[in-house]
Amino acid sequence: MTPPAAAPLARAAEPILEVRGLAKHYPAGTSFLGRTRDWVRAVDGVDLEIRAGETLGLVGESGSGKTTLGRCILRLLEPTAGSVRFLGQDLLALAPGDMRRARRDLQVIFQDPYSSLNPRMRVGEIVGEPILIHRLAKNRAEREERVARLLETVGLDPSVMTKYPHEFSGGQRQRIGIARALSVQPKLIIADEPVSALDVSVQAQVINLLMDLQARFGIAYLFISHDLRVVEHVADRVAVMYLGKIVEEADSGDLYRSPQHPYTRALLSAIPTHDPVSGRKRIVLPGEVPSAVNPPPGCAFHPRCPEAFDRCPQTVPRLLETAPGQRAACLLAEAGSGVKP
Amino acid sequence: MAPVSPSPLLRVRGLRTVFRAGGRDVPAVDGTTFDIRKGEVLGLVGESGCGKTLTAYSLMRLLTPPGRIAAGEVWFEGRDLLRLSEEEMRRVRGDRMAIVFQEPMTSLNPVLTVGFQVAESLMVHRGKRRKEAIQEAIEMMRLVSMPEPERRAREYPHQLSGGMRQRALLAMALICRPALLIADEPTTALDVTIQAQILELLRDLRRKFELSVLLISHDLGVVAEIADRVAVMYAGRIVEMSETRALFRDPLHPYTRALLRSIPPPRGSGPRQKLPAIEGMVPDMAMLPSGCRFHPRCSDRFLHCAEQVPADVEITAGRRVACFLHHNRVETVEA
Numbered sequence: 001m002t003p004p005a006a007a008p009l010a011r012a013a014e015p016i017l018e019v020r021g022l023a024k025h026y027p028a029g030t031s032f033l034g035r036t037r038d039w040v041r042a043v044d045g046v047d048l049e050i051r052a053g054e055t056l057g058l059v060g061e062s063g064s065g066k067t068t069l070g071r072c073i074l075r076l077l078e079p080t081a082g083s084v085r086f087l088g089q090d091l092l093a094l095a096p097g098d099m100r101r102a103r104r105d106l107q108v109i110f111q112d113p114y115s116s117l118n119p120r121m122r123v124g125e126i127v128g129e130p131i132l133i134h135r136l137a138k139n140r141a142e143r144e145e146r147v148a149r150l151l152e153t154v155g156l157d158p159s160v161m162t163k164y165p166h167e168f169s170g171g172q173r174q175r176i177g178i179a180r181a182l183s184v185q186p187k188l189i190i191a192d193e194p195v196s197a198l199d200v201s202v203q204a205q206v207i208n209l210l211m212d213l214q215a216r217f218g219i220a221y222l223f224i225s226h227d228l229r230v231v232e233h234v235a236d237r238v239a240v241m242y243l244g245k246i247v248e249e250a251d252s253g254d255l256y257r258s259p260q261h262p263y264t265r266a267l268l269s270a271i272p273t274h275d276p277v278s279g280r281k282r283i284v285l286p287g288e289v290p291s292a293v294n295p296p297p298g299c300a301f302h303p304r305c306p307e308a309f310d311r312c313p314q315t316v317p318r319l320l321e322t323a324p325g326q327r328a329a330c331l332l333a334e335a336g337s338g339v340k341p
Numbered sequence: 342m343a344p345v346s347p348s349p350l351l352r353v354r355g356l357r358t359v360f361r362a363g364g365r366d367v368p369a370v371d372g373t374t375f376d377i378r379k380g381e382v383l384g385l386v387g388e389s390g391c392g393k394t395l396t397a398y399s400l401m402r403l404l405t406p407p408g409r410i411a412a413g414e415v416w417f418e419g420r421d422l423l424r425l426s427e428e429e430m431r432r433v434r435g436d437r438m439a440i441v442f443q444e445p446m447t448s449l450n451p452v453l454t455v456g457f458q459v460a461e462s463l464m465v466h467r468g469k470r471r472k473e474a475i476q477e478a479i480e481m482m483r484l485v486s487m488p489e490p491e492r493r494a495r496e497y498p499h500q501l502s503g504g505m506r507q508r509a510l511l512a513m514a515l516i517c518r519p520a521l522l523i524a525d526e527p528t529t530a531l532d533v534t535i536q537a538q539i540l541e542l543l544r545d546l547r548r549k550f551e552l553s554v555l556l557i558s559h560d561l562g563v564v565a566e567i568a569d570r571v572a573v574m575y576a577g578r579i580v581e582m583s584e585t586r587a588l589f590r591d592p593l594h595p596y597t598r599a600l601l602r603s604i605p606p607p608r609g610s611g612p613r614q615k616l617p618a619i620e621g622m623v624p625d626m627a628m629l630p631s632g633c634r635f636h637p638r639c640s641d642r643f644l645h646c647a648e649q650v651p652a653d654v655e656i657t658a659g660r661r662v663a664c665f666l667h668h669n670r671v672e673t674v675e676a
Contacts, residue, residue, distance in 0.1 A: 205620075
């Protein structure tokens with residue numbers, strides 16, 4: 001695989017992906033007459049941007065909507081509202097054929113390396129399929145040659161082309177999935193929990209591979225994960241989701257050093273540390289993530305928030321800049337700093 | 342920390358569990374030896390396939406063919422569990438020794454109420470009547486901080502969240518006040534904020550009940566949070582065992598060191614470093630490497646390592662390691 005011309009390593013000014021007001025609501029239960037009574041607000045008005053060659057980490061607990069958001073961007077799910085601009089095109093307005101062409105630049109890696117590879121296809125066919133669909137090779141020989149180079153790129157021997165997915169370990173399957181995503185030289189890869197199913201030693205290998213590919217080919221990642229340690233390592237910027245909304249977004253260093261939102265603080269303090277003498281104070285949040293069917297009024301986090309006060313159940317906090325490059329949706333952060341809307 | 346009495350509650354000696362495959366016995370647990378003292382939490386860590394879950398199944402005698410225990414002793418409250426009849430073992434299981442599994446949904450029966458399932462052991466082991474048992478179950482659910490225990494007791498597993506199901510399983514395991522709780526990845530399926538709640542609860546329960554716990558996890562962070570001692574398992578064997586602080590401060594076995602290094606460290610604002618990953622992968626138990634099983638992936642290996650099996654040796658009080666870097670003793674007795 002040849003690297004795209006002048007892979008930009010530094011952050012380019014123009015975002016390649018711009019998501020505005022994205023929402024995905026599902027009907028949940030109908031009334032006697034079949035009218036929809038409740039809606040699950042899985043994603044509820046999300047804005048985000050990704051620049052060429054950068055990694056945006058998207059963190060949150062199950063039910064936060066992070067996977068749904070990724071799938072809406074890919075149009076594997078049709079969003080209810082909002083816009084997704086990718087490389088200057090509005091993806092949501094594209095006809096299916098045009099969307100297929102757009103997917104050449106927008107690829108995905110899934111969490112489960114067991115169910116995301118077709119068990120009846122050989123590795124060569126799996127990795128070569130996008131090349132075939134997008135007609136990127138003149139003939140079979142050229143396609144096979146590209147597949148061989150791709151397998152080498154992800155650290156597999158080209159001879160594995162004739163094998164089936166079940167003959168590989170979890171880490172190797174994830175490499176096959178990465179080779180498939182790389183085959184069309186995408187600008188952006190949405191990686192949904194790409195290392196969560198892997199053992200820690202193999203996880204490190206796959207993370208190194210993803211970072212190495214980014215440095216070589218200038219690929220941007222939307223890196224969706226519940227693992228805050230992994231996200232700190234890979235991401236340039238991090239967005240934290242809670243009940244369908246982004247509650248904080250910042251450069252990775254700033255977010256981990258001085259989290260502004262009480263939810264982010266609790267999440268960070270809950271990471272188990274293998275340094276038993278660190279003496280760090282843990283914030284144990286009460287209760288669980290509430291249902292997205294009828295989220296709590298005001299700030300949806302307020303029933304679990306250790307710092308909630310009387311205005312929190314009444315006012316929905318906006319995502320505002322609290323420090324340069326750092327945005328948080330919290331009334332306390334709003335009050336505590338010179339807020340610029 | 343609870344005072345720890347010297348005589349161990351559980352003594353496992355040379356436990357060997359095998360699976361019959363292709364006409365021969367493939368080991369899963371291969372000569373494992375460890376103790377758990379009263380009131381102690383022992384963490385058992387390792388990657389998938391290293392034999393940590395099968396160690397738990399073997400202790401509880403829950404193996405099904407083609408798996409079987411081929412050798413060893415499991416001394417618990419004065420008896421070798423491996424010599425008990427199935428009937429006697431049933432009386433130990435769920436009463437003196439209980440287990441909590443990783444996947445809370447599949448270990449609950451979907452068609453029985455949560456209260457009944459928590460109460461069941463009391464009816465079986467203590468001969469209590471249903472009404473009285475369910476009353477006690479509700480109290481136990483309250484002890485494990487189940488929200489609205491009376492209401493939850495009447496509900497079915499699907500009506501509970503993942504965190505609540507894990508609390509129900511803990512209540513189920515603890516209802517007969519066992520001396521030993523085996524917790525197999527008890528927080529792995531949970532979100533990090535719920536995981537923090539369950540770890541807090543385990544710490545609390547262990548104090549309240551003077552409980553001994555075998556905590557099995559792939560997450561070194563989780564083990565560091567709660568265990569008094571840690572055993573590191575690789576390819577069916579314990580390669581290092583130590584008091585928790587000493588293990589994390591000064592890991593001895595190259596595998597333990599490599600595992601700790603492959604966890605992404607806090608990065609701060611510095612440049613991103615390449616993670617020191619362990620090369621290769623966990624060996625296939627049917628095709629184990631010669632000598633030390635870790636040698637093909639070990640960055641410190643020397644000639645010796647491929648030829649001879651390092652013995653599991655206590656090198657200082659309470660610290661055992663099976664590695665030629667720390668001693669030159671060779672394992673003589675093959676289990």
